[in-house]
Amino acid sequence: MAKPTIPTEEYMLSGHMACLGCGAPLAMRYLLKALGKRTVVSIPACCWAVIPGVFPYTNLKVPLVYTAFEVTGASISGLRAAIDARGIKDVNVVGFAGDGGTADIGIQALSGAVERGENIIYMCYDNEAYMNTGIQRSSLTPFGAWTTTTPVGKTKFWQKTQKKNMVEIMVAHRIPYAATVSVAYPEDFINKVRKAAGIPGPKYIHAFAPCPTGWRMPPEKTIEIARLATDSCVFPIYEVEYGKYKITRKVVNKKPVADYLKMQGRFSHLGEEEMKQIQEYVDREWELLLKKEEFTKEW
Amino acid sequence: MAFKSVKDVPLGPYCHLESTLINKTGEWRNMRPVLDRSKCIRCYICWKFCPDVAIKILPDGNIEHDYEFCKGCGICANECPKKAITMVREE
Amino acid sequence: MVKKVITGNSAAAYGVKLARVQVVSAYPITPQTTVVEKLADFVANGELNARFVNVESEHSALAALISASLGGARTFTATSAHGLALMHEMMHWAAGARTPVVMVNVNRAMGPPWNIWAEMTDSIAQRDTGWIQFYGESNQEVLDTMIQLYRICEDKEVMLPGMICEDAFYLSHTVLPVDIPEQEDVDRFLPPFESAYKLDFDNPVSIGSLSMPHQWYMELRYKIAESMENARKKIVEVDREFGKIFGRSYSGLVENYRGDDADLLLICAGTMASTAKDVVDEMRNEGVKAGLLRLRVFRPFPNAEIVNLVQNAKVIGVADRSISFGNQGPFFTEIKGALYGKIPTKLLKNYIVGIGGRDVTTNTLKSIFRNMASIKDHGLDEEVTWVDLKR
Numbered sequence: 001m002a003k004p005t006i007p008t009e010e011y012m013l014s015g016h017m018a019c020l021g022c023g024a025p026l027a028m029r030y031l032l033k034a035l036g037k038r039t040v041v042s043i044p045a046c047c048w049a050v051i052p053g054v055f056p057y058t059n060l061k062v063p064l065v066y067t068a069f070e071v072t073g074a075s076i077s078g079l080r081a082a083i084d085a086r087g088i089k090d091v092n093v094v095g096f097a098g099d100g101g102t103a104d105i106g107i108q109a110l111s112g113a114v115e116r117g118e119n120i121i122y123m124c125y126d127n128e129a130y131m132n133t134g135i136q137r138s139s140l141t142p143f144g145a146w147t148t149t150t151p152v153g154k155t156k157f158w159q160k161t162q163k164k165n166m167v168e169i170m171v172a173h174r175i176p177y178a179a180t181v182s183v184a185y186p187e188d189f190i191n192k193v194r195k196a197a198g199i200p201g202p203k204y205i206h207a208f209a210p211c212p213t214g215w216r217m218p219p220e221k222t223i224e225i226a227r228l229a230t231d232s233c234v235f236p237i238y239e240v241e242y243g244k245y246k247i248t249r250k251v252v253n254k255k256p257v258a259d260y261l262k263m264q265g266r267f268s269h270l271g272e273e274e275m276k277q278i279q280e281y282v283d284r285e286w287e288l289l290l291k292k293e294e295f296t297k298e299w
Numbered sequence: 300m301a302f303k304s305v306k307d308v309p310l311g312p313y314c315h316l317e318s319t320l321i322n323k324t325g326e327w328r329n330m331r332p333v334l335d336r337s338k339c340i341r342c343y344i345c346w347k348f349c350p351d352v353a354i355k356i357l358p359d360g361n362i363e364h365d366y367e368f369c370k371g372c373g374i375c376a377n378e379c380p381k382k383a384i385t386m387v388r389e390e
Numbered sequence: 391m392v393k394k395v396i397t398g399n400s401a402a403a404y405g406v407k408l409a410r411v412q413v414v415s416a417y418p419i420t421p422q423t424t425v426v427e428k429l430a431d432f433v434a435n436g437e438l439n440a441r442f443v444n445v446e447s448e449h450s451a452l453a454a455l456i457s458a459s460l461g462g463a464r465t466f467t468a469t470s471a472h473g474l475a476l477m478h479e480m481m482h483w484a485a486g487a488r489t490p491v492v493m494v495n496v497n498r499a500m501g502p503p504w505n506i507w508a509e510m511t512d513s514i515a516q517r518d519t520g521w522i523q524f525y526g527e528s529n530q531e532v533l534d535t536m537i538q539l540y541r542i543c544e545d546k547e548v549m550l551p552g553m554i555c556e557d558a559f560y561l562s563h564t565v566l567p568v569d570i571p572e573q574e575d576v577d578r579f580l581p582p583f584e585s586a587y588k589l590d591f592d593n594p595v596s597i598g599s600l601s602m603p604h605q606w607y608m609e610l611r612y613k614i615a616e617s618m619e620n621a622r623k624k625i626v627e628v629d630r631e632f633g634k635i636f637g638r639s640y641s642g643l644v645e646n647y648r649g650d651d652a653d654l655l656l657i658c659a660g661t662m663a664s665t666a667k668d669v670v671d672e673m674r675n676e677g678v679k680a681g682l683l684r685l686r687v688f689r690p691f692p693n694a695e696i697v698n699l700v701q702n703a704k705v706i707g708v709a710d711r712s713i714s715f716g717n718q719g720p721f722f723t724e725i726k727g728a729l730y731g732k733i734p735t736k737l738l739k740n741y742i743v744g745i746g747g748r749d750v751t752t753n754t755l756k757s758i759f760r761n762m763a764s765i766k767d768h769g770l771d772e773e774v775t776w777v778d779l780k781r
């Protein structure tokens with residue numbers, strides 16, 4: 001009999017409102033397993049504003065403060081200020097927001113919090129669109145994807161921009177710690193959150209969290225697709241500690257991006273030409289990451 | 300914590316842990332995971348990846364699905380390295 | 391007790407210090423800036439033991455304070471006009487989350503065109519957010535009201551945010567003598583803050599989750615309305631108790647200045663009230679029975695107080711330093727609503743004055759009283775007049 005490879009204590013309960021196979025609850029589940037009960041979470045408008053259930057119930061065994069869509073960074077700054085002012089010790093203050101709440105409407109408050117050096121952990125669970133409002137594009141929706149605001153139509157109106165790189169934006173703030181994690185790799189996920197908790201100042205963790213509903217794929221494929229995202233270098237798993245890059249999940253047999261794209265209905269309209277284009281983009285980004293790792297090796 | 304009237308409602312929207320466990324999300328299920336214990340090697344991969352925390356590790360080390368909450372997403376069956384879980388249509 | 395000759399903004403900063411605020415967050419905007427600058431000095435010099443969150447916008451300032459208040463800290467922000475407008479979403483949030491954040495808003499006109507001078511449109515536009523609203527007449531009142539506000543807002547039966555408004559420049563930047571109360575007296579008057587929400591790691595509570603049409607959103611909103619009603623009597627009680635300790639009080643929600651037997655009764659708020667008091671005296675010397683009611687509180691609205699105080703008036707004039715486009719002055723419509731069915735019909739007239747900081751001088755107010763006198767003799771000319779408009 002093997003032993004569970006992640007802590008067995010649960011801080012997120014069953015009975016929540018997420019769709020079948022949703023990656024977002026897994027991100028929360030792992031996050032709280034890593035941090036334990038002396039944690040306060042702030043959540044803006046996003047699927048996770050609905051997932052914990054309706055008033056007067058909650059499915060989290062930690063205090064949770066809901067906030068408006070664009071102010072997670074400010075909310076956790078205020079929580080930290082109050083906790084410090086009251087002399088309360090050993091509390092993790094965590095913001096937990098979607099890709100829209102992080103990279104679009106909430107980027108200002110996040111940038112402010114990180115620039116001020118607030119002692120917080122910010123986790124973006126990335127499902128690559130505004131899912132709560134019904135699958136509209138965000139600046140983290142990848143090139144080529146169908147969403148309800150980038151419909152394919154007769155004019156190939158699908159997403160025409162490449163995904164914004166939030167980790168790089170955070171690194172540009174000279175943040176002490178930034179990392180990517182994926183629900184496909186819970187052990188790495190938990191290790192990184194724990195590491196972040198031990199570092200003073202702002203920490204940013206970007207969690208890959210597939211949305212079967214919005215990605216137009218069967219719910220049982222969530223983990224498989226997340227794994228494939230990393231194996232194809234679409235979503236590399238790495239960390240940047242005080243500027244030093246480290247790829248924490250080596251990719252040995254790089255899988256074709258087309259394998260990843262073809263599993264999801266949101267890319268079903270793409271032809272060979274576009275797939276090639278995406279492959280080239282992914283390759284270039286991956287090369288760049290390898291070079292950054294190499295360049296900062298001695299730091 | 301069932302409130303009867305406005306008098307029972309707290310001052311603000313404070314929610315207690317009493318909890319979402321009242322939401323029997325098992326009712327959402329179309330497909331039911333069925334475990335063949337003889338094939339299970341107790342690796343807990345299914346447990347690890349369950350988004351609904353609906354797989355329990357029993358004191359004897361075996362696993363068990365919690366059908367009160369399992370929504371039937373099928374991740375467990377998909378991830379099981381021994382194909383010990385099959386999804387069958389609910390009646 | 392120390393007497394200092396200071397601006398309204400400085401008085402506000404002393405209020406923050408005396409209230410032992412624990413978390414301050416604000417973003418600069420003219421004419422509020424000197425409040426936060428002064429507070430930054432206090433914190434920098436160790437005179438105020440507060441966390442100072444130097445946010446990147448007003449919206450974030452209020453968001454941070456709502457969470458800080460939920461975290462159990464006493465909080466303060468200050469803003470004006472565009473800053474307040476930017477906060478609007480979080481204004482609702484502060485009341486909905488039942489966080490007694492206290493704010494100084496320096497009343498300033500909204501652009502475009504840019505205008506940094508006095509007008510009340512900014513705070514009036516926040517009328518329905520669930521904030522208690524005070525309008526100050528003097529620097530002393532700003533300081534005293536700050537201390538009162540923490541008591542009112544943090545009361546277990548209220549638990550709502552509150553603001554005190556200062557007219558841009560007339561209060562914010564004009565120096566007046568101010569008594570700075572003793573810290574120990576303030577401590578006696580204002581106990582430490584206790585949030586209704588408990589940040590408890592053993593019995594965790596979530597705050598603000600989705601709430602459905604069938605249960606309990608409507609009930610939670612009813613609770614806010616109920617608490618606003620509770621605030622009415624608290625405002626009066628707290629003002630009275632403040633008077634006992636500090637020797638100054640402000641007659642609760644409405645100040646009555648020679649209004650009891652006035653034929654011509656003007657109602658207004660803010661600094662123009664102090665000019666109007668001089669004009670009332672002058673008119674009285676001339677034998678005109680003029681009087682003044684100063685609205686100290688706009689939310690909760692002093693309906694009953696106004697009904698009581700206007701009983702003997704022949705003409706009621708309402709001076710609004712703001713306009714609700716497409717209708718009339720906001721104070722005017724509310725006062726009409728308060729009076730309806732409560733007293734026999736009276737002659738009621740609305741004066742739109744001082745828009746964008748145009749001076750409301752003794753001449754302005756005299757012309758208003760003269761117009762009211764003419765209405766008394768000849769009946770209403772028009773319901774709304776823009777006074778001092780260049781025609």
Ligand SMILES: Cc1ncc(C[n+]2csc(CCOP(=O)(O)OP(=O)(O)O)c2C)c(N)n1
Nearest residue numbers: 045046047069098099100101129130131132
């Ligand atoms: C100011 C504001 N604008 C718009 C909305 C509506 N809204 C709620 S959630 C949401 C999208 C959330 O997307 P994301 O942050 O990616 O999280 P997800 O729902 O995908 O988990 C939007 C647009 C809002 N709540 N507030």
Ligand code: SF4
Nearest residue numbers: 018019022047131211
């Ligand atoms: S819409 Fe997507 S992200 Fe939201 S709960 Fe459903 S599966 Fe999860």
